[in-house]
Amino acid sequence: MLPRPPRSSEPTAAEASAWADVLVRRRLVHAAVLAPTGQWLIQDQPDGPVRVLIGPADVVTLTATIQHHTRTLRPENR
Structure with a gap:
């Protein structure tokens, strides 16, 4: 897989x-809930702990991590 070029701007809300x-x-x-402070509250499971993400960049990073993990677990990628 080719590495992506760096973003030209920060992710928006x-x-x-x-x-x-x-x-x-x-x-x-x-x-995934946006708090009035601009932070994001993320809960993986209904009874799980709530994680606090600082801002939009952290949400995009979490999404990229989940996508990478999901794609590497597909049978056609092994």
């Missing part, structure tokens, strides 16, 4: 919100 929605709809996380 709208981008983070879109990715958070995808993570929840695909059931890759249980909940």
